[in-house]
Amino acid sequence: MDIILKNALVAHEDQPVRAADIAIEGERIAAVEPGITAEAGETIDCGGRLVSGPLIDPHVHLDAVLTANLEPNVSGTLHEGIANWAKQKKIRDLESVKARARQAIDWEIAQGAGFIRTHADTSDEGQLSMRALLEVKDEVSDRVDLQIVAFPQDGIHSHPGGPELFVRALDMGPDVIGGIPHNEATREAGVASLKLIFDEAEKRGLLIDAHCDEVDDPNSRFTEVMAHETYYRGMQGRVTASHCAAMHSYANAYAFRLFGWLERGGLNVIANPFDNLILLAREDTYPKRRAMTRVKELWQAGITVGIGHDSIMDPWYPLGRGDMVQAASLTLHVCQMSGMAEIDACFDMVTWKNAEILALEDYGVAPGCRADLAVFDAASKADVLRINPACTHVFKRGKLVAATTPASRTVMGQSVDLTLGN
Numbered sequence: 535m536d537i538i539l540k541n542a543l544v545a546h547e548d549q550p551v552r553a554a555d556i557a558i559e560g561e562r563i564a565a566v567e568p569g570i571t572a573e574a575g576e577t578i579d580c581g582g583r584l585v586s587g588p589l590i591d592p593h594v595h596l597d598a599v600l601t602a603n604l605e606p607n608v609s610g611t612l613h614e615g616i617a618n619w620a621k622q623k624k625i626r627d628l629e630s631v632k633a634r635a636r637q638a639i640d641w642e643i644a645q646g647a648g649f650i651r652t653h654a655d656t657s658d659e660g661q662l663s664m665r666a667l668l669e670v671k672d673e674v675s676d677r678v679d680l681q682i683v684a685f686p687q688d689g690i691h692s693h694p695g696g697p698e699l700f701v702r703a704l705d706m707g708p709d710v711i712g713g714i715p716h717n718e719a720t721r722e723a724g725v726a727s728l729k730l731i732f733d734e735a736e737k738r739g740l741l742i743d744a745h746c747d748e749v750d751d752p753n754s755r756f757t758e759v760m761a762h763e764t765y766y767r768g769m770q771g772r773v774t775a776s777h778c779a780a781m782h783s784y785a786n787a788y789a790f791r792l793f794g795w796l797e798r799g800g801l802n803v804i805a806n807p808f809d810n811l812i813l814l815a816r817e818d819t820y821p822k823r824r825a826m827t828r829v830k831e832l833w834q835a836g837i838t839v840g841i842g843h844d845s846i847m848d849p850w851y852p853l854g855r856g857d858m859v860q861a862a863s864l865t866l867h868v869c870q871m872s873g874m875a876e877i878d879a880c881f882d883m884v885t886w887k888n889a890e891i892l893a894l895e896d897y898g899v900a901p902g903c904r905a906d907l908a909v910f911d912a913a914s915k916a917d918v919l920r921i922n923p924a925c926t927h928v929f930k931r932g933k934l935v936a937a938t939t940p941a942s943r944t945v946m947g948q949s950v951d952l953t954l955g956n
């Protein structure tokens with residue numbers, strides 16, 4: 535064996551967390567069982583820490599990260615963010631976009647991420663976002679796997695030449711096709727954009743992940759179009775609707791009818807709590823909507839739900855540090871998922887549920903899985919959410935790529951441990 539992780543608490547999918555050692559050979563997990571005695575090149579004592587597949591950020595805009603201070607968003611609104619982004623796109627250059635993306639990627643890895651799906655804005659003729667992120671994808675492939683979504687921020691069918699511009703971006707080789715139907719000029723243009731996206735995905739064999747109904751308007755109903763197209767074309771599991779914030783404001787009768795089509799279509803949903811909570815429902819006084827999709831009810835209905843970070847210090851959201859546990863914790867609170875099984879479900883959403891959305895194979899902590907692992911300084915999924923602990927080790931394909939020393943706390947000179955000592 536190359537590496538043996540001793541005294542781990544293993545979290546694999548929905549199986550109960552159990553004590554075991556983990557043996558790694560090459561890029562794969564060879565064994566997960568108690569008391570492994572085989573010789574190993576390196577042995578690491580996990581000391582009863584939780585070991586799971588790495589965190590996954592399935593929705594972030596790496597072409598815009600770390601730009602919040604370049605043109606501060608004074609009002610904090612979506613509209614000012616869009617205006618600032620348009621200004622930045624005129625003056626940015628390839629190397630600075632790449633440098634900021636790499637920095638944010640390293641922040642995410644240091645906190646336990648092993649896979650990232652990023653959107654790349656395809657709305658400019660020069661395709662600077664696509665070029666930058668395709669290069670970054672190769673440059674960081676030793677430490678993280680990136681999926682690139684071709685994302686038409688300004689819409690596809692609302693501008694002359696828009697479809698042709700978007701198809702040219704698809705020819706550059708993204709992994710996933712994006713969209714933004716609610717941002718098209720009319721309902722008809724939004725539906726037409728989705729038809730094009732599905733046609734191209736079928737033709738090219740690509741996954742789909744569209745921003746969908748990221749508004750407070752209960753009349754924004756493109757998620758139903760995505761669910762039906764997914765069902766009708768037999769693309770179950772390969773299509774994701776991101777945000778779906780309007781679902782918060784749908785009448786219950788419509789929302790639960792929609793759930794049936796989401797289930798039938800096998801359409802995945804990604805919630806993005808940081809941006810949605812900050813940017814949406816701004817016109818509300820009180821009561822003020824939470825502007826989040828119905829994570830708990832979708833999860834209860836058996837629909838695959840994931841959680842994304844979306845923004846890290848960009849024109850829309852000035853905060854954030856690339857911490858997917860924080861994103862899960864925020865979802866837990868906003869969606870009132872405080873039952874014990876619900877807390878575990880929030881951890882699952884940023885690990886193996888996000889892996890399902892990214893269509894990853896061999897993800898997890900079982901023999902034969904790829905040795906992509908994260909070791910958390912906590913003893914349970916719930917404690918990861920409660921403490922937001924250091925991620926002490928992150929492995930990518932059997933290699934240690936990130937390490938963090940847990941904080942040392944004392945009161946009156948005595949050590950204080952935030953766990954209950956289990």
Ligand code: FE2
Pocket residue numbers: 593595653745844
């Ligand atoms: Fe987004």
